[in-house]
Amino acid sequence: MPVLQxxxxxxxxxxxxxxxxxxxxxxxxxxxxxxxxxxxxxGSGKTQTFMAAMGLLAGNSQAGxxxxxxxxxxxxxxxxxxxxxxxxxxxxxxxxxxxxLTPHLKIGVQLAEVxxxxxxxxxxxxxxxxxxxxxxxxxxxxxRRLRQYPHELSGGMRQRVMIGMSLMCRPSLLIADEPxxxxxxxxxxxxxxxxxxxxxxxxxxxxxISHDLGVVAGLADRIVVMYAGRIVESAIAAxxxxxxxxxxxxxxLRCVPNLHLPRxxxxxxxxxxxxxxxxxxxxxxxxxxxxxxxRRCREERPALRPGxxxxxxxxxxxxx
Amino acid sequence: xIRYVIRRLAGAIPTLFAxxxxxxFLIHAAPGGPFDEAQTLPPQIMANLRSAYGLDQPVWIQYAxxxxxxxxxxxxxxxxxxxxxxTELIRLGLPVTLKLGGAALIxxxxxxxxxxxxxxxxxxxxxxTAVMTVVVAGLAVPSFVVLPVLALLxxxxxxxxxxxxxxxxxxxDLVLPVTALTLPPLAYIARLTRGSMxxxxxxxxxxxxxxxxxxxxxxxxxxxxxxxxxxxxxYLAPAAASILTGSLVVESIAGLPGxxxxxxxxxxxxxxxxxxxxxxxxxxxxIAMGLFVDLLYAWLDPRIRLEx
Amino acid sequence: MKxxxxxxxxxxxxxNPGATAALAIxxxxxxxxxxxxxxxxxxxxxxxxxxxxxxxxxAHAHWFGTDRLGRDLFVRTLExxxxxxxxxxxxxxxxxxxxxxxxxxxxxxxxxxxxxxMRILEILGGLPxxxxxxxxxxxxGRNVYLLFVSIGAVGWLSIARIVRGQTMSxxxxxxxxxxxxxxxxxxxxxxxxxxxxxxxPVIVYATLTVPQIVLFESFLSFLGLGVxxxxxxxxxxxxxxAGEMEAAPWMLLAPGVFLALLLxxxxxxxxxxxxxxxVKERR
Numbered sequence: 001m002p003v004l005q006x007x008x009x010x011x012x013x014x015x016x017x018x019x020x021x022x023x024x025x026x027x028x029x030x031x032x033x034x035x036x037x038x039x040x041x042x043g044s045g046k047t048q049t050f051m052a053a054m055g056l057l058a059g060n061s062q063a064g065x066x067x068x069x070x071x072x073x074x075x076x077x078x079x080x081x082x083x084x085x086x087x088x089x090x091x092x093x094x095x096x097x098x099x100x101l102t103p104h105l106k107i108g109v110q111l112a113e114v115x116x117x118x119x120x121x122x123x124x125x126x127x128x129x130x131x132x133x134x135x136x137x138x139x140x141x142x143x144r145r146l147r148q149y150p151h152e153l154s155g156g157m158r159q160r161v162m163i164g165m166s167l168m169c170r171p172s173l174l175i176a177d178e179p180x181x182x183x184x185x186x187x188x189x190x191x192x193x194x195x196x197x198x199x200x201x202x203x204x205x206x207x208x209i210s211h212d213l214g215v216v217a218g219l220a221d222r223i224v225v226m227y228a229g230r231i232v233e234s235a236i237a238a239x240x241x242x243x244x245x246x247x248x249x250x251x252x253l254r255c256v257p258n259l260h261l262p263r264x265x266x267x268x269x270x271x272x273x274x275x276x277x278x279x280x281x282x283x284x285x286x287x288x289x290x291x292x293x294x295r296r297c298r299e300e301r302p303a304l305r306p307g308x309x310x311x312x313x314x315x316x317x318x319x320x
Numbered sequence: 321x322i323r324y325v326i327r328r329l330a331g332a333i334p335t336l337f338a339x340x341x342x343x344x345f346l347i348h349a350a351p352g353g354p355f356d357e358a359q360t361l362p363p364q365i366m367a368n369l370r371s372a373y374g375l376d377q378p379v380w381i382q383y384a385x386x387x388x389x390x391x392x393x394x395x396x397x398x399x400x401x402x403x404x405x406x407t408e409l410i411r412l413g414l415p416v417t418l419k420l421g422g423a424a425l426i427x428x429x430x431x432x433x434x435x436x437x438x439x440x441x442x443x444x445x446x447x448x449t450a451v452m453t454v455v456v457a458g459l460a461v462p463s464f465v466v467l468p469v470l471a472l473l474x475x476x477x478x479x480x481x482x483x484x485x486x487x488x489x490x491x492x493d494l495v496l497p498v499t500a501l502t503l504p505p506l507a508y509i510a511r512l513t514r515g516s517m518x519x520x521x522x523x524x525x526x527x528x529x530x531x532x533x534x535x536x537x538x539x540x541x542x543x544x545x546x547x548x549x550x551x552x553x554x555y556l557a558p559a560a561a562s563i564l565t566g567s568l569v570v571e572s573i574a575g576l577p578g579x580x581x582x583x584x585x586x587x588x589x590x591x592x593x594x595x596x597x598x599x600x601x602x603x604x605x606x607i608a609m610g611l612f613v614d615l616l617y618a619w620l621d622p623r624i625r626l627e628x
Numbered sequence: 629m630k631x632x633x634x635x636x637x638x639x640x641x642x643x644n645p646g647a648t649a650a651l652a653i654x655x656x657x658x659x660x661x662x663x664x665x666x667x668x669x670x671x672x673x674x675x676x677x678x679x680x681x682x683x684x685x686x687a688h689a690h691w692f693g694t695d696r697l698g699r700d701l702f703v704r705t706l707e708x709x710x711x712x713x714x715x716x717x718x719x720x721x722x723x724x725x726x727x728x729x730x731x732x733x734x735x736x737x738x739x740x741x742x743x744x745x746m747r748i749l750e751i752l753g754g755l756p757x758x759x760x761x762x763x764x765x766x767x768x769g770r771n772v773y774l775l776f777v778s779i780g781a782v783g784w785l786s787i788a789r790i791v792r793g794q795t796m797s798x799x800x801x802x803x804x805x806x807x808x809x810x811x812x813x814x815x816x817x818x819x820x821x822x823x824x825x826x827x828x829p830v831i832v833y834a835t836l837t838v839p840q841i842v843l844f845e846s847f848l849s850f851l852g853l854g855v856x857x858x859x860x861x862x863x864x865x866x867x868x869x870a871g872e873m874e875a876a877p878w879m880l881l882a883p884g885v886f887l888a889l890l891l892x893x894x895x896x897x898x899x900x901x902x903x904x905x906x907v908k909e910r911r
Binding site: 346449453456457459460461462464465468469471472476483565568569572573583584587599602 | 646758764839846863866869874891892899
């Protein structure tokens with residue numbers, strides 16, 4: 001049974017009278033023990049998909065379709081039941097470690113409260129477990145750190161604490177939303193290494209969301225590419241990276257700086273902008289920026305179809 | 321931290337000194353003196369009276385003598401209440417005012433914070449609008465209107481509570497005055513809490529707390545409340561000032577023997593020592609409150625602690 | 629530059645039912661205060677000895693009843709309202725002028741002068757106004773000019789702070805630099821360039837001080853330190869009414885309800901105004 005299963009998931013917001021469609025129907029699975037990478041630019045709906053799964057959507061939003069965690073439907077789940085799942089079996093790490101930790105509580109408390117709440121453990125036992133977790137995520141001088149406040153830690157260390165916090169109850173699935181985007185490049189690499197090591201130690205599934213294909217490439221088993229609220233391509237990582245099928249994926253790959261390629265006269269870039277989430281769909285959403293777009297693309301929206309190998313692609317004229 | 325407290329107290333002394341000096345010379349500049357009403361006394365007796373109280377000396381000398389006495393904790397005799405020294409008057413009246421004002425401040429916090437939190441959680445709903453409208457009414461209507469109206473309703477018509485008067489230790493006498501005094505700061509605190517809580521609830525760390533599966537009451541009490549209360553802490557000193565101001569009126573309407581009465585009467589009677597004593601007392605209370613608020617800030621937000 | 633944001637804000641304001649209702653009620657109260665006495669046949673000074681402390685009623689044309697001396701309360705309350713409003717208006721203007729000048733000077737010159745001026749502001753802000761007023765009233769006697777200035781001292785602090793902030797950001801703009809380059813003196817620049825441009829946001833905050841000022845004036849009058857005989861403001865009337873509460877509650881309720889309603893609506897309207905025009909406050 002897949003750990004996470006999304007079926008035609010839709011998310012929309014009511015904003016200033018207009019409806020914004022952040023996620024326009026997304027279906028995917030995360031198998032046990034697998035690392036799924038989600039790639040897309042901002043506005044592609046990649047974060048909102050998982051906010052819906054975690055029940056963290058803003059008040060003015062609506063979620064439709066289905067998201068099942070370990071077979072149980074998450075959408076519309078009542079708060080007490082949802083609170084049993086999230087933080088223990090299903091956890092999330094957010095983008096900005098600076099603002100994601102409570103400023104007036106010690107690190108030890110923020111870690112321990114997860115166990116105290118979910119397992120009914122005592123504070124002392126939980127703080128001991130917190131110490132072990134900190135060591136597991138390679139935070140130096142862990143005993144001292146437990147008694148410190150978030151602002152006394154560096155960004156990288158805070159992110160490690162966030163990761164540690166999500167590991168406290170041995171989750172089946174950890175969702176990491178842009179875990180490295182606010183960090184320095186060197187620290188980024190350390191966090192990716194950490195995630196890799198953690199995956200090797202346990203059978204935990206991971207969803208890694210990023211706009212940076214390079215970050216995802218180092219860790220994911222399978223990659224899903226999202227654009228304008230829909231999935232445009234999904235494949236095993238190795239296949240996607242070596243032979244992308246969707247024009248958008250191909251352009252994304254070309255934008256990743258690569259020391260091995262001959263020097264380019266100018267950086268490739270994607271012209272234009274993604275369509276607004278408020279606009280109704282007309283044909284393929286990528287058509288306005290696609291170098292291969294034809295008339296059919298502007299009129300008929302391509303469905304997600306097998307594209308050779310493990311790939312699924314939503315394109316009328318996929319790359320060979 | 322002790323060092324900080326001492327430093328702050330030391331800094332307060334020049335302020336108090338300035339206040340004492342300013343008030344002293346201001347009140348001595350007022351035309352007339354404490355014994356104007358006693359015009360009917362023969363001039364010789366008047367002169368003796370003034371001399372006995374040291375009023376025939378030049379102002380500077382009176383000032384110096386006052387400061388010297390002050391250093392010994394002696395506020396001097398009251399000119400009007402002839403058998404009492406100011407210190408004795410303070411000892412009689414201060415507990416009443418403190419009980420009144422203290423109760424008002426505590427109720428304002430204990431009720432205002434939950435009301436504001438409730439409104440924040442139900443933001444933009446009908447209950448939010450209803451609560452906040454009542455809150456504005458509480459803010460706007462002055463205590464000298466509220467108290468008589470309450471007394472009219474509960475005292476005269478319903479006979480549940482005494483209209484005025486004071487028996488030492490009788491709680492019933494305090495209910496209406498405390499209520500009238502509590503309403504404006506309560507409303508202000510509710511409003512501050514609501515606005516602040518709405519902001520805090522949108523912050524990243526609250527989202528993290530929710531994602532950890534913590535129940536709402538824990539998210540609010542452990543994670544959201546302390547940052548949300550920072551503006552409320554900032555309001556404590558003005559709240560105390562406004563309660564002290566309100567007590568001037570409430571004490572006189574309800575017939576409570578607190579120190580508020582002394583200030584107004586003292587000013588009208590040119591009772592120099594009494595007025596000076598009251599001004600010093602009020603200023604000291606407010607300065608103490610200011611210091612307390614600073615310490616509170618450090619507890620609410622540990623980041624502030626390190627900046628000392 | 630002025631037309632657009634004003635209309636937008638105005639639209640937001642009138643979309644707010646509470647604020648609009650409050651404004652309507654204020655208009656009714658003010659209209660009553662101004663023309664009310666003409667509606668009632670009684671004269672303000674007339675002592676109707678046949679009906680002392682009479683109940684309110686329509687039969688004997690004393691709609692709000694009478695006081696201890698037989699004076700009609702309807703007329704007296706509305707007269708009191710007029711006094712309160714007049715004092716409030718004048719004091720608000722004093723407050724606005726004071727705050728505007730102080731803030732503009734502090735914001736324009738900046739540096740040392742600004743530091744000192746802000747420090748003074750801080751110290752003044754920390755001490756309750758009422759004590760100074762009481763002392764000043766004692767020293768200078770019950771002087772009407774003193775009354776206006778001391779009531780106007782309510783709220784000028786926050787206005788000064790806002791004006792200062794606005795002035796400081798304005799000072800960096802090019803048209804100020806152009807004015808300086810063309811040899812204009814600071815007074816002229818402040819008058820012609822700074823003030824008109826800060827006036828917009830300041831008016832909104834100034835409106836919020838009006839209820840504070842009306843409240844403070846009532847408070848002083850209640851204590852006997854404000855408006856003096858023969859004039860009576862709402863505060864004075866309430867004070868008199870409170871004394872007669874047991875026998876003749878309408879003497880308290882007429883001015884009390886009028887004042888309460890006025891203050892509540894002024895507050896609601898002020899909040900609505902601020903929500904509509906202040907970009908930072910909106911969610």
